[in-house]
Amino acid sequence: MREIRLNEARVIPLRPPAARPEGRPAAKEPLWRDLVGDVLRRERRAQERTLKDVAETARISMPYLSEVERGRKEASSEVLAAAAHALGLSLGDLLARAHTELVRVTARTAHPNRGTTRNTASHNGLCLAA
Numbered sequence: 001m002r003e004i005r006l007n008e009a010r011v012i013p014l015r016p017p018a019a020r021p022e023g024r025p026a027a028k029e030p031l032w033r034d035l036v037g038d039v040l041r042r043e044r045r046a047q048e049r050t051l052k053d054v055a056e057t058a059r060i061s062m063p064y065l066s067e068v069e070r071g072r073k074e075a076s077s078e079v080l081a082a083a084a085h086a087l088g089l090s091l092g093d094l095l096a097r098a099h100t101e102l103v104r105v106t107a108r109t110a111h112p113n114r115g116t117t118r119n120t121a122s123h124n125g126l127c128l129a130a
Contacts, residue, residue, distance in 0.1 A: 029102075029106055031071060033075070036080065036094065036095075036098045037070055040068065040094070041070075044087060051065055054086045055086075058086035060079055060083065077091065
């Protein structure tokens with residue numbers, strides 16, 4: 001009989017793992033918080049604004065915004081919206097840019113020898129599951 005342990009979850013993959021050549025490690029997908037943080041930092045720097053300026057405009061602490069930009073914190077949708085609005089973006093703009101980056105990064109790691117990248121997902125969009 002199989003022993004059941006408390007505080008352990010059974011994980012059921014949403015799709016089977018893709019076959020990969022022998023000896024080649026699996027490509028690790030980036031974390032969503034890293035992608036969103038990169039987008040926020042890139043946009044802030046493109047606008048030549050300081051962390052302090054954006055944090056004050058967004059009404060969040062400068063250390064917390066720094067942690068979000070570095071992917072160290074899982075920010076709430078309210079915090080992400082505030083940071084995005086402080087940069088003149090909507091929450092949708094921020095998430096769309098992060099999604100574009102996710103597609104670019106995962107396509108590159110899935111097909112490193114291919115010169116061009118394409119979104120080959122049948123859903124052609126973003127799927128999140130809890």
